[in-house]
Amino acid sequence: MHELSVATAVLNTALKHAGGRPVEVVAMRAGSLRQVVPDSLRFYWEVVARDTECQGARLEIEEIDVWLRCEDCGREWEPLIAAFRCPQCASAHVDVVAGEELEIDYLELSDRLELPDAGAPRPGPPPTPSPIPRKEPAHA
């Protein structure tokens, strides 16, 4: 159920930023400390995005490795095992610098609203062709 709540939160944020325009890509960062399972998150994403501007949008998940910083000596390192002690001074006063991300990186909105292309079939009557030839401007 963890991924369902994450998918819902991502959807709400994406819809807010999309402002009613169709979304094609939602790119997000998920720190590995969040223990999000990408396949599971994509599954729930398709479920919650149904019938919204995000329906059919591709969810791109960038997984961020954990990165720690010692508050005592300033050393930064990537823990290869689950050891949250500074390897330099053995302090346990450490900051999580990276690995707790759970945020949207960017959205790609459809520009079909602004640039209708003739490729995709669209519902509704075809646009009325304009029978009036434009007057060509005279070239100097």
Ligand SMILES: [Zn+2]
């Ligand atoms: Zn240290």
